[in-house]
Amino acid sequence: MTSSMRNIRPAAVLRVIYGVCLLAGMSTHAATIWQHGLFCDYGGAVSQFTRAYWTSLTFLDPLAAILLFACPRIGLIATLAIISTDVLHNLWFFEYCHIPLNWMVWAQCAFLIFVIATFPSAWSGLKSITSKRYGAQYDRLHIVLESTHPAGHNTTFAAETGLSHKRPFDG
Numbered sequence: 001m002t003s004s005m006r007n008i009r010p011a012a013v014l015r016v017i018y019g020v021c022l023l024a025g026m027s028t029h030a031a032t033i034w035q036h037g038l039f040c041d042y043g044g045a046v047s048q049f050t051r052a053y054w055t056s057l058t059f060l061d062p063l064a065a066i067l068l069f070a071c072p073r074i075g076l077i078a079t080l081a082i083i084s085t086d087v088l089h090n091l092w093f094f095e096y097c098h099i100p101l102n103w104m105v106w107a108q109c110a111f112l113i114f115v116i117a118t119f120p121s122a123w124s125g126l127k128s129i130t131s132k133r134y135g136a137q138y139d140r141l142h143i144v145l146e147s148t149h150p151a152g153h154n155t156t157f158a159a160e161t162g163l164s165h166k167r168p169f170d171g
Helices: 010-036 048-070 072-096 103-124 126-134 136-141
Strands: 144-148 154-158
Touching: 010 048, 010 072, 010 103, 048 072, 072 103, 072 126, 103 126
Parallel strands: none
Antiparallel strands: 144 154
């Protein structure tokens, strides 16, 4: 294994996979817009909400893909929200319209399961990125201190602000 391959972080690989899948989803919505126009009514069989939702995914999917790298935490949350709502909406829509599920819906379901299963790894992998970016300042913000309170009882608190551990009015 080369040294450059060892430097690839699993969280970054997951974000790339998420981004590629989001862009693939966007391409199906963009193809519909390309073929039928921005305000396609799907032959009158689809509600305005569904039309608006599916059209919005043409713009939300690539936005989430960009956010996966520009603002990773927001991108991860957006990815989970988009694929969750997309799968739920499509399962409802196909059932409501008595349409058999197709391979695209099954692919969305598989992607949702993959995102849910790997989300903790993608999220926790961001700690090291943030720590590298902000160094010791970040580390100080997340130190949990155990100390004895001046009044004699034990307290545990997170030094979220980097301020003294004394509580106000402790004297």
